[in-house]
Amino acid sequence: MGKGLPSRSEDFSAWYNELVKKADLAENSSVRGCMVIKPYGFSVWEKMQSKLDSMFKESGHQNAYFPLFIPKSYLSREADHVEGFAKECAVVTHYRLKSDKEGNGVIVDPDAKLEEELIVRPTSETVIWNTYKNWVQSYRDLPILVNQWANVVRWEMRTRLFLRTSEFLWQEGHTAHETKLEAEDETIKILEIYSSFLEETMAVPVLKGIKSDNEKFAGAEETYCVEALMQDAKALQAGTSHFLGQNFAKAFDVQFVNPKGKKEYVWGTSWGVSTRLVGALIMTHSDDKGLVLPPNLAPIQVVMIPIFNSTDEYDKVVKKLEEIGKRLNKLNISFKIDDRKNHKPGWKFSEYELKGIPVRLVIGPKDIDNNTIEVARRDNLTKEVVNEENIENYVDKLLPEIQKNLFNKAKKFREANTHKADNYEEFKKIFKNQNGFVYAHWDGSSETENQIKKETKATIRCIPLDYGKETGKCILTGKKSKGMVIFGKAY
Amino acid sequence: MGKGLPSRSEDFSAWYNELVKKADLAENSSVRGCMVIKPYGFSVWEKMQSKLDSMFKESGHQNAYFPLFIPKSYLSREADHVEGFAKECAVVTHYRLKSDKEGNGVIVDPDAKLEEELIVRPTSETVIWNTYKNWVQSYRDLPILVNQWANVVRWEMRTRLFLRTSEFLWQEGHTAHETKLEAEDETIKILEIYSSFLEETMAVPVLKGIKSDNEKFAGAEETYCVEALMQDAKALQAGTSHFLGQNFAKAFDVQFVNPKGKKEYVWGTSWGVSTRLVGALIMTHSDDKGLVLPPNLAPIQVVMIPIFNSTDEYDKVVKKLEEIGKRLNKLNISFKIDDRKNHKPGWKFSEYELKGIPVRLVIGPKDIDNNTIEVARRDNLTKEVVNEENIENYVDKLLPEIQKNLFNKAKKFREANTHKADNYEEFKKIFKNQNGFVYAHWDGSSETENQIKKETKATIRCIPLDYGKETGKCILTGKKSKGMVIFGKAY
Numbered sequence: 007m008g009k010g011l012p013s014r015s016e017d018f019s020a021w022y023n024e025l026v027k028k029a030d031l032a033e034n035s036s037v038r039g040c041m042v043i044k045p046y047g048f049s050v051w052e053k054m055q056s057k058l059d060s061m062f063k064e065s066g067h068q069n070a071y072f073p074l075f076i077p078k079s080y081l082s083r084e085a086d087h088v089e090g091f092a093k094e095c096a097v098v099t100h101y102r103l104k105s106d107k108e109g110n111g112v113i114v115d116p117d118a119k120l121e122e123e124l125i126v127r128p129t130s131e132t133v134i135w136n137t138y139k140n141w142v143q144s145y146r147d148l149p150i151l152v153n154q155w156a157n158v159v160r161w162e163m164r165t166r167l168f169l170r171t172s173e174f175l176w177q178e179g180h181t182a183h184e185t186k187l188e189a190e191d192e193t194i195k196i197l198e199i200y201s202s203f204l205e206e207t208m209a210v211p212v213l214k215g216i217k218s219d220n221e222k223f224a225g226a227e228e229t230y231c232v233e234a235l236m237q238d239a240k241a242l243q244a245g246t247s248h249f250l251g252q253n254f255a256k257a258f259d260v261q262f263v264n265p266k267g268k269k270e271y272v273w274g275t276s277w278g279v280s281t282r283l284v285g286a287l288i289m290t291h292s293d294d295k296g297l298v299l300p301p302n303l304a305p306i307q308v309v310m311i312p313i314f315n316s317t318d319e320y321d322k323v324v325k326k327l328e329e330i331g332k333r334l335n336k337l338n339i340s341f342k343i344d345d346r347k348n349h350k351p352g353w354k355f356s357e358y359e360l361k362g363i364p365v366r367l368v369i370g371p372k373d374i375d376n377n378t379i380e381v382a383r384r385d386n387l388t389k390e391v392v393n394e395e396n397i398e399n400y401v402d403k404l405l406p407e408i409q410k411n412l413f414n415k416a417k418k419f420r421e422a423n424t425h426k427a428d429n430y431e432e433f434k435k436i437f438k439n440q441n442g443f444v445y446a447h448w449d450g451s452s453e454t455e456n457q458i459k460k461e462t463k464a465t466i467r468c469i470p471l472d473y474g475k476e477t478g479k480c481i482l483t484g485k486k487s488k489g490m491v492i493f494g495k496a497y
Numbered sequence: 498m499g500k501g502l503p504s505r506s507e508d509f510s511a512w513y514n515e516l517v518k519k520a521d522l523a524e525n526s527s528v529r530g531c532m533v534i535k536p537y538g539f540s541v542w543e544k545m546q547s548k549l550d551s552m553f554k555e556s557g558h559q560n561a562y563f564p565l566f567i568p569k570s571y572l573s574r575e576a577d578h579v580e581g582f583a584k585e586c587a588v589v590t591h592y593r594l595k596s597d598k599e600g601n602g603v604i605v606d607p608d609a610k611l612e613e614e615l616i617v618r619p620t621s622e623t624v625i626w627n628t629y630k631n632w633v634q635s636y637r638d639l640p641i642l643v644n645q646w647a648n649v650v651r652w653e654m655r656t657r658l659f660l661r662t663s664e665f666l667w668q669e670g671h672t673a674h675e676t677k678l679e680a681e682d683e684t685i686k687i688l689e690i691y692s693s694f695l696e697e698t699m700a701v702p703v704l705k706g707i708k709s710d711n712e713k714f715a716g717a718e719e720t721y722c723v724e725a726l727m728q729d730a731k732a733l734q735a736g737t738s739h740f741l742g743q744n745f746a747k748a749f750d751v752q753f754v755n756p757k758g759k760k761e762y763v764w765g766t767s768w769g770v771s772t773r774l775v776g777a778l779i780m781t782h783s784d785d786k787g788l789v790l791p792p793n794l795a796p797i798q799v800v801m802i803p804i805f806n807s808t809d810e811y812d813k814v815v816k817k818l819e820e821i822g823k824r825l826n827k828l829n830i831s832f833k834i835d836d837r838k839n840h841k842p843g844w845k846f847s848e849y850e851l852k853g854i855p856v857r858l859v860i861g862p863k864d865i866d867n868n869t870i871e872v873a874r875r876d877n878l879t880k881e882v883v884n885e886e887n888i889e890n891y892v893d894k895l896l897p898e899i900q901k902n903l904f905n906k907a908k909k910f911r912e913a914n915t916h917k918a919d920n921y922e923e924f925k926k927i928f929k930n931q932n933g934f935v936y937a938h939w940d941g942s943s944e945t946e947n948q949i950k951k952e953t954k955a956t957i958r959c960i961p962l963d964y965g966k967e968t969g970k971c972i973l974t975g976k977k978s979k980g981m982v983i984f985g986k987a988y
Contacts, residue, residue, distance in 0.1 A: 035628065037615065040564035042628055045643060048561045070539045073531035074617075074648055074664050075587075078594070082602030092594035092603050096566075098617065099590045099605065101652040103569070103583035111573030112583050114590065114614055123605055124528065126565075126589065126617070137526065137533050152536060157565055157648065161592040173565050 011360075013294045018238040022289060026167045029297045029360050031284065039165040039172030043281070046361065047168075049305035051175065051284055055155065057207050057302075058177065058279070061199050067151045067179060072134050074157075075124035080132040084257040087131065090224020094161040096126040096172075126159040131225060131250070131276055134180045135258040142182060142272055144263045149192075150182040168285035169242075169497055176280035182260070182272045186251075189273035193249040196277045197230045200245035208283065209300040209412040210234050210290045211420055212244060213443065213492060215468025220455050223276075227251035233467045233494070235420045236289040239441035241467045241494030244286050250274035285497075290416050291385075297362030298384055300412050301405040308334060308341040308401060309363045311354050313370030320347070323369050326394075330367070330379075333398035339405070359384060364408050365401055369394070385411050426490070430481045433493070437462040443494050447487035449480035458482055458493070467494040504785045509729040513780060517658045520788045520851050522775070530656040530663030534772065537852065538659075540796040542666065542775055546646065548698050548793075549668065549770070552690050558642045558670060563625050565648075566615035571623040575748040578622065581715020585652040587617040587663075617650040622716060622741070622767055625671045626749040633673060633763055635754045640683075641673040659776035660733075660988055667771035673751070673763045677742075680764035684740040687768045688721045691736035699774065700791040700904040701725050701781045702911055703735060704934065704983060706959025711946050714767075718742035724958045724985070726911045727780040730932035732958045732985030735777050741765035776988075781907050782876075788853030789875055791903050792896040799825060799832040799892060800854045802845050804861030811838070814860050817885075821858070821870075824889040830896070850875060855899050856892055860885070876902050917981070921972045924984070928953040934985050938978035940971035949973055949984070958985040 011028065012020040026032055031047030034040075043051065059069075075098065082088045102118030105111075127133065134152075141147060159173050179196060183189040197214060204210045212232040222229035226248035234244050255261070255271040264270050291298040301307050310330065312323040327343050334341050342363075344354050351368070358366060366382040373379055379394040381401075385408045392400055423442035427433035436444050448454060448466065459465050473489040480487045502519065503511040517523055522538030525531075534542065550560070566589060573579045593609035596602075618624065625643075632638060650664050670687060674680040688705060695701045703723040713720035717739035725735050743762040746752070751763045782789040792798050801821065803814040818834050825832050833854075835845050842859070849857060857873040864870055870885040872892070876899045883891055914933035918924035927935055939945060939957065949972075950956050964980040971978045 033631075035564045035624070037564040037566045037568060037624070040566060042564070043562040045559035045561045049559065052560065068536035068540065069543065070536045071534040071666065073526045073528040073533070074650065075528045075531060077528060078605075079602060081594070088594075088603055092596075095592065095594050096589045096615070097591040097594065097605050098587045100588040101586065103572070103579075103586050103588065103616075105583075111570060112579055114569075114588050124587070125594075133526070133528070137524075140524075159565065175562065 011294060011296065014237060021294070022285075023167065025288060025292060025296060029362065031288070031297075032167045034167065039162055041167050041171045041173075043175075046305070047284060050287070050299070050303060051281055053303045053305060054207070054283060055177075058199075058203055059155075061203060062153050062177075062179070065195060065199065067153045067181075069154060070152045071154055071156070072130050072137060074127055076127050076130070076133045078123045078125055080136060081125055083132060084225045084253055086253075087225035087257075091128045091160070095128060096159045096161055098124040098126065127156070128158055128160045129276075129278075130154070130156070130158075130178055131180065131254050132258070135254040135260055135274070138180075138182050138272070139258050139260045142260055142262050145184050145265055148182055148184045148262060148272065149188065150180075151192075152181065153177055153179040166285075168281055168288070170282075174281050176278050178278040179276060181275045182255075183274070184262070184264070184272075186273050189251075189275050190249055192275045193228070193230055193247045193277070196247040196275070197232065197245075200232050200247065200277075200279060203279075204232055204234065204244055204283075204286075205413065207300070207302045208287055208290075209302070209409055209416060210244070210286055211413060211417040213468060213470070215470050215492065216473070217246070217468060218452070218455055218466040218491070220452050221466065223248045225250065225253055226276075227253065231468055233443075233492070234286055234290065235423060235443055235494070236286070236497070237419065238289070239423045240497055241443065242282075242286050242289070242497045243467070244283060245277070245279040247277035248275060250276060291412050292362065295356075295387075296360030298412070299362035299364060301364045301409045304340070304362065304364050306340050306342045306361075306363055307405060308339055308365045308367060309354075309358045310341060310343045310367045310369070311351055311358075312343075312345055313351055313368060315371070319371045320345075322374055323371065326369055326374060327367075330394070330397055334401065337398055337402050339398070339401055355382075365404060367397070367401075383408060385415075427481060433458075433464075433481050434462055437464045437493075437495065441495050443467065443492050445490040445492055446481045447478040447489070448491045449483050449485035449487055451483075454480060454482050463495050464493045465496055467492050467496060502785060502787065505728060512785070513776075514658065516779060516783060516787060520853065522779070522788075523658045525658065530653055532658050532662045532664075534666075537796070538775060541778070541790070541794060542772055544794045544796060545698070545774060546668075549690075549694055550646075552694060553644050553668075553670070556686060556690065558644045558672075560645060561643045562645055562647070563621050563628065565618055567618050567621070567624045569614045569616055571627060572616055574623060575716045575744055577744075578716035578748075582619045582651070586619060587650045587652055589615040589617065618647070619649055619651045620767075620769075621645070621647070621649075621669055622671065622745050623749070626745040626751055626765070629671075629673050629763070630749050630751045633751055633753050636675050636756055639673055639675045639753060639763065640679065641671075642683075643672065644668055644670040657776075659772055659779070661773075665772045667769050669769040670767060672766045673746075674765070675753070675755070675761075675763075677764050680742075680766050681740055683766045684719070684721055684738045684768070687738040687766070688723065688736075691723050691738065691768075691770060694770075695723055695725065695735055695774075695777075696904065698791070698793045699778055699781075700793070700900055700907060701735070701777055702904060702908040704959060704961070706961050706983065707964070708737075708959060709943070709946055709957040709982070711943050712957065714739045716741065716744055717767075718744065722959055724934075724983070725777055725781065726914060726934055726985070727777070727988070728910065729780070730914045731988055732934065733773075733777050733780070733988045734958070735774060736768070736770040738768035739766060741767060782903050783853065786847075786878075787851030789903070790853035790855060792855045792900045795831070795853065795855050797831050797833045797854050798896060799830055799856045799858060800845075800849045801832060801834045801858045801860070802842055802849075803834075803836055804842055804859060806862070810862045811836075813865055814862065817860055817865060818858075821885070821888055825892065828889055828893050830889070830892060846873075856895060858888070858892075874899060876906075918972060924949075924955075924972050925953055928955045928984075928986065932986050934958065934983050936981040936983055937972045938969040938980070939982050940974050940976035940978055942974075945971060945973050954986050955984045956987055958983050958987060
């Protein structure tokens with residue numbers, strides 16, 4: 007059907023943009039930097055939400071909802087935080103419009119100016135810690151394990167669908183604890199949830215680590231992260247979990263009386279993943295024919311297409327597909343029968359390849375006679391004809407196989423694109439020619455990281471969790487290094 | 498435990514406010530007019546969302562997401578719409594902050610003024626119809642059946658938790674159709690979904706009808722609504738479904754080519770319910786002891802409390818409750834065992850009464866010997882001792898009975914508070930002394946409705962769907978009336 011996708015090798019960025027639009031996932035809205043998430047794209051996000059939400063709940067978290075608006079003064083309460091977010095804020099200054107006397111629609115009513123401007127939340131630490139202040143008196147009120155699903159706004163100058171938009175959807179967890187250790191444990195627990203969600207549900211392999219000071223969250227003591235490698239060998243930060251220390255507790259005066267009757271500041275964490283994950287999913291698995299969805303996230307796992315030349319054949323074949331549908335249904339396999347007569351089978355094949363449906367089942371009149379069915383896999387584009395009688399169990403085994411194959415393929419790709427640079431020449435060469443994750447020694451200073459970024463566009467994606475085991479010399483300065491860190495060009 | 502709720506008869510409004518706070522449902526935030534929905538309150542909203550979402554999906558709707566911001570000029574495109582919403586808008590005028598040179602935190606950067614101001618969506622018709630313009634070319638692109646779950650902002654001067662807040666959560670459906678009839682059918686279909694959700698899931702009886710011109714949605718041809726009566730005999734608009742005609746299609750030039758090759762404007766609907774429903778739920782069922790939740794919406798349906806005097810007894814009793822828990826679990830009945838030792842049973846009883854848990858099970862050492870268990874109902878506060886062996890089936894039958902009883906009780910209350918006024922004296926007397934729903938003849942003019950509102954504070958809550966069957970004379974003007982309409986004092 008000539009979907010006209012550019013190929014990945016030709017122009018990865020154009021391929022991505024076109025794919026997002028042609029597969030009906032999202033589009034730019036007329037509001038600068040804001041996207042419209044179309045029903046098909048949103049159904050993928052809903053699957054992600056549903057799985058993550060159950061993982062949060064199973065680990066003892068509850069959802070709540072906090073205000074969209076943050077008084078401007080709150081943002082300045084934590085010094086690093088305001089530095090990180092002030093530059094990209096949408097600011098509400100007025101609360102009323104009125105008719106223009108000259109007949110040009112409506113104008114902002116100058117009499118309705120707010121005393122204090124409100125910021126549309128770029129993240130909610132400030133407004134939430136200001137609330138927690140009233141929720142916490144004693145150690146008995148801790149821990150608070152709260153998450154919210156919300157929209158946030160960061161005024162981005164250069165936007166890309168799902169990857170970087172001025173408004174995006176996300177979840178933000180905000181927890182409060184009695185001890186430093188408990189808060190640190192929570193930070194790691196969430197990192198594990200993100201990591202297993204990405205690997206098991208999204209089939210996206212990730213590296214876990216800690217951010218350098220340059221890259222950590224504004225207001226955190228430590229930022230833990232999961233990092234994935236896209237098919238263009240650029241790195242994508244997929245989720246972050248912040249150990250906040252007592253920073254926000256001090257900024258908002260959140261203290262509790264400990265079991266010994268002494269007042270202490272509360273320890274905090276915050277953590278989030280966003281609709282950016284949809285971008286990560288696309289750029290990890292999809293190909294030049296379109297989207298490839300892992301079965302665990304596909305809104306429709308199986309599409310069934312009838313082949314027929316007459317009404318009689320049509321009736322027989324569709325009846326058979328409906329019967330198979332009932333059997334799939336019993337195994338909780340989601341499916342769609344595309345029995346439209348005004349589209350040719352070939353057109354439908356392309357359409358569902360573009361949409362990334364994991365499995366395609368096709369039955370024609372001969373199959374009815376032979377008790378056969380054609381099974382096509384979206385992940386490796388193979389086809390085979392199998393016995394129809396047991397097809398539901400066949401598919402039930404095939405789906406996890408596809409899920410696993412996608413993960414393994416992505417992992418192999420990452421391994422093939424992970425390098426070690428022993429000196430700066432090698433390092434520069436890699437980032438000139440091929441990108442990827444590059445392990446290299448670094449002296450631990452922000453200046454060195456900045457210099458490397460300036461010269462190569464590569465930044466430290468993360469400091470591995472086992473950092474410190476193998477000392478060496480910084481590739482740029484030759485100074486002592488405590489261990490290798492992982493560089494990459496970041497989305 | 499002395500929860501200290503005011504009684505409903507004493508001060509209904511204070512009772513409501515205190516109950517919302519003490520039952521941990523929500524609280525006012527430090528941001529004017531915006532609430533914090535606390536975990537327990539949010540879990541009730543989540544149950545509502547989940548049920549409604551499945552009803553929307555079963556009837557063919559899909560979710561999507563549209564921008565939070567609306568360019569100011571969009572709002573003026575539909576003449577009635579801008580009249581209705583301009584007065585209560587949060588307006589974004591700037592996109593950056595900067596450090597104050599005098600050291601007072603951050604200030605709005607005057608260089609970052611938007612060319613066109615953005616409105617935080619009070620409702621999304623404008624931005625969505627502007628998007629649909631690009632989605633619709635031919636009749637084959639119709640219908641569009643889309644819903645979004647979102648936050649919206651209407652700058653309210655007088656706010657009340659759940660009932661009227663500047664920011665609230667809601668769902669807004671926006672559909673586009675080929676014919677007038679199809680759009681009208683959709684409007685009614687949604688009205689039926691709202692009505693059955695309220696009656697069957699929330700146990701809140703509703704009247705269905707049409708809004709008068711004074712009360713209809715700004716930009717709609719007709720607004721259908723479901724109206725409920727609260728325990729103070731005031732009326733609450735619980736949901737609205739708007740037939741938009743071609744108003745927004747014309748304002749945003751959304752046309753399609755019909756099967757005959759001719760261009761036509763698309764027909765539209767929009768419809769929504771919000772977190773206000775949580776307020777309706779509370780004010781319909783709850784009592785002076787606290788919240789009363791219908792089993793179909795209770796996040797926890799059964800609470801189990803052990804009675805014990807020794808560690809030995811504690812172990813035995815808790816073990817028995819855990820065993821019962823497993824049996825409840827098999828029947829998908831949600832439960833919680835409160836086995837805390839630092840609170841007395843009486844304290845726990847009050848606590849779960851306040852929280853509205855439908856069923857309480859209590860076991861003490863004597864019950865173990867006798868194979869008995871005490872069952873207490875939250876709806877009518879009765880208790881009985883029953884055989885423990887079959888308790889899971891007992892509870893499984895009891896829950897729908899409680900659900901039904903709550904609905905019947907509310908319906909009886911509404912019937913007892915529904916009146917007919919044959920003349921204006923009677924009408925005024927009712928609204929002076931007792932409120933309620935009042936059927937009365939009306940001449941159909943906005944002036945008359947305004948006059949009645951001015952004198953009695955009562956407005957037309959809805960025009961019944963069977964309006965027009967019984968003519969008469971307007972209670973105010975004596976002019977001809979096509980039928981009785983339903984008046985009430987509205988929340």
